[in-house]
Amino acid sequence: MRNKLLRILLILAILMVVVIIDFPVLKDLKTNIFKRDVSPVLGLDLRGGLQVVLQAPKGYNIDQETLQVAATILENRSNALGVSEVVFQVAGDNYIVGEFPGLENISEVIGVIKQTGMLEFVDVGDALLAPGSKITTDYQVGIKTAPESITPTPAPLNVGQPEVASPETSPVTVFHTVITGADLETVVVTPPKNPGDGYAVAFTLKSDAKGVFGAFTKANIGKMLAIVLDKEIVSTPVIRQAIETGEGAISGQGDNAYTYEEANNLRITLFYGKLPVALEIAESRVVGPTLGQASLQKSLFAAAIGFAIVSLFMLIYYRAPGFVAIISILLFGLITFALYLLIPVTLTLPGIAGFLLSVGSALDANILQFERIKEELRKRRTLFQAVDLGWSRAWPSIRDSNLATIITSSILFWFGSAFGATIVKGFALTLALGVGVSLFTALFVTRTLLNLGVKFFEKLDKKRWFGI
């Protein structure tokens, strides 16, 4: 009894949470919790977005194959889960067209592109590390080091050997990350100040990183600061002076002086993350939808008609349990949509069709149960027994059939991520979500509501209310 009450309370709690997420209410609260605007992201077909042209700087030669590799890397970075519908296409001889649904700001695009090209400024003390060697830092993706751990004289847990370290030596040395690429505001190449000097890469920091970087550089003049991308050393400039204004420059000296090309490569790496070719945004523009709102309304209208017909069928054919199924399916829809908003899944027209289809297949778990209940009722069991037996008979088939689909979608997702097939990855994620949520609603909502209804239904005419 207590158990039953608990289940109902849990269902109500979930209902409340997903309704708040799904509908445009309490916007400020949601923005606070999720750190962004929780509203549907519509795809390029329905709402449009930002189109950018990524081009190699003048004088760079690139071939089509490398460009294709770069496009794939970019697509993976900006579409980690495969559901943001970002598209990169190689075009012409030397550029890539990228399209970002729902974005309007070029800075957002840059943020997205370099997202997983993890750039760090790392305190390596006196260790001389060759470019290309791998190191370990105390910065984990997604977890920023706590500010209090950054002291003016940060001592690495274990200072590396003073000779050039090859990738396999001292794998346990953990270096301290001072700031990350997220802290950079601007990066430009500056010409040599004196003839004989090389080019330099000047950068400015965002205001909240200024203090940390200032204190660190002040305490470590003469030491090295490694620029590390995806845990691999890009270069190790020497700190010449304290950088307290948040403006600094990276330059080589003597033999290591940067040519313009080297400096420019470094600038692009700092700003866009590492790619097999140097690419930067040459043009950008906000583009309108290819299909537009009219087709969105059309398909939503079609979805409503489809759902109405299916609900009617469930009511006529299964009567009272059919009503339970409709409630269960509505909750399925609300939960799935809430997950779409939270991930967030970019909604395109075919995506909406897929969502509707998952509603249909979520009904399967209900239908399997109801058919078994009917069977048991025909054997003249009491309603209580029939509901109980119906569930236990239907469960193995619900479990095995859905698990098989989840296995298929996990493998598709894993393959999609391993080989950069974002369309496969996105499909697999939404399929698994649909199946997972439908398992939950069938197991939890339909069953609980049916059990709850047994007492009430028992007095009713079984012929009329169960459609036997």
Next chain:
Amino acid sequence: MNILGKRYLFFLFSFLLIIPGLVIIALDGLPLSIDFKSGSLVEIGFTLDKAPQTSDILAIYNQNNVVDAQVQTSVDNQIFLTVIKSSSLTQEQYNSIIGGLKSGYDPNLVERRFDTVGPSISKSVTSRAMMAVGIASIAVIIYITFAFRGIAHAFRYGVCAIIAMMHDILIVISIGAIGSKFFGWQMDSLYLTALLTVIGFSTQDKIVVFDRIRENEPILRKVPFEKLVNHSIIQSLQRSINTQLMTVEFLLLALALFGGDTLREMCVILLIGLLSGTYSSIFIAAPILVVWENKEWKTWFRKAKTVQV
């Protein structure tokens, strides 16, 4: 109702559906859209008040026998920019399109780009997706063998489910090819999604039917296997009809009829593909189980001999 008695008729029926599509593909190749192969990218700047509507641009493309153009528009510094992606244009087609736009709308339009554009889904994706489906199939066979370990020959159930899934894939490919021949359909990203959907839900249906066999086998131990399977199919028939025809197909039908042109092709392919999924669990997967149990292939050639004699 004796479904299994006519099993070779059902096999024949499926072959008749699959073969024409494969023949079309063998002759014409896969009807790939610009999602999978290179196309043309045209960028034109119009004066703001002389810019054509998206539908006008599509009409001009259509006049030049290009039916798959996608138009994106943008307003920037008093210039109305349009970016049009389509299948590859010849120089003549391009000139004719520009000519049409100049004479019909803006004589001073600026031709900003006319380039090739690579596929949005790179070539390797399709082959990798196929590889992923292959590995997923093996995993499903292993899972079904495990889930059915309580009854004899559990391994067969997994293999039969996957054979039936291959059947569904072939049906969808065949329908796509037939559609391309007669209605000008193209295999685009929506088609790939529809195909993956059919694959994802295919084994679900098979397992529901097999589950009945798993449940009945210990109870009806003395009944011949063929009868047992037939009985199990009939028991799960109501569910198959209700889930498939009444819910999924109704939803898709509503989308195909009222959801606009963009989705129609995808919905038709899904409709047929998912129907095939249900059909094959009853008329392909379960009958193959029986064929396997009876080792009927031993008599296939003997029959052929008697016919010859």
